[in-house]
Amino acid sequence: MMAQPAKVPPQVETGLKRLDDLVKRNPEMAAAVAFYRAAIPLLWQAQQTAPFFTLDAAMAQQKLESGRPLLVDEDLPLDTQTTADFFLRLCRLVERAAAPNGRNHSRWSLFTRGNPDPAALIEGVQAGDGTALRATAARQIRRVVEANQLDLAEVWQALAMGDGPRVEQTAVRLKLDPDLLQMLAQNSLKPALRAWAQNLGRIVELDHWRRGHCPMCGNPPALSEIQGKEGERRLRCTVCGAGWYYPRLQCPFCGRRGHKTLGYIAVEGEEEKYRLQTCDVCRRYIKVVVTYDPIPVDLLLVEDLVTLHLDHIAGERDFARP
Secondary structure: OOOOOOOOOHHHHHHHHHHHHHHHHOHHHHHHHHHHHHHHHHHHHHHHOOOOOOOOHHHHHHHHHOOOOOOOOOOOOOOHHHHHHHHHHHHHHHHHHHOHHHOOOOOOOOOOOOOOOOHHHHOOOOOOOOOHHHHHHHHHHHHHHHOOOOOHHHHHHHHHOOOHHHHHHHHHHOOOOHHHHHHHHHHHOHHHHHHHHHHHHOOOOOOOOOOOOOOOOOOOOOEEEEEOOOOEEEEEOOOOOOEEEOOOOEOOOOOOEOOOOEEEEOOOOOOOOEEEEEEOOOOEEEEEEEEOOOOOHHHHHHHHHHOHHHHHHHHHOOOEOO
16 A cells, blocks of 8 residues: 655645635736645655754854855765656646646746746746746656656756856756756755755754855845844745844845845835845845744745745846846
8 A cells, every 4th residue: 555645734734725825816827836836745745754964063053153054065865866756746747837738827027047946947938938838848858867868966966066057058968948957956955955954953053144145055045034023134045944144234145235225125015024125236136024933944935936026026127036
């Protein structure tokens, strides 16, 4: 008898209900919601079986104090076969979600090129082109992997070293979509990275980390939380789920400070909950979510999707995500 999949926790159920409400209000987002609705439980389930990894507490704290993210330059126990299987499952999700019933359900412009979040997996077609193209691209990637023509371990290693051009060269050589390949590979690593960051979060203090990149995996933040009555700001990484404090009036991407270079964009009626902080120096932006408690890791992707309209507004004003 086959083992039943683990029941997802309440926060995942909450996220799925929010996605259902979102697509009722915005039917044109059916493709994105279909992908998220399938991917979020899979991400959670895969995280539960990730191989264990941690560091000596004293050594980990010393590494943070030297400014080095904890998961960088470590011999991580990645289960390559399980991760490859998860990669293929993500491919199939894109194939199904990008073109439900063969119809075009999405006409979003690509303002998030290079963003590692799953939304970008299916919003990567220029308006009007039809997301069936994305489904075809995912199918091509899956077939190349299944035919052993692409070594995913080499792709993951290149990403770990920050060598995006190497991934792009591999994709071009195999006539694959470079952005989709990179984003699928990044997302296939999320379950393990989240599990490892969670383990490390139990043994280290992040109170003194005031850098614009994640203290666990080194990626740039995707969200900024304004928390509690004190209004403290925490940056959040949607790759591994880590969160850390950061000055409110400072750009996390270029480090510039003050009102003269930082601005805000909000939609009328949403400004008490959602807005963007923009930087006129580096032309980057980060989403701001006002919340009393930290957003559960499983809901970070939901928050990113329900604020997709803010990405569009930022793009129209020539601001970009890192």
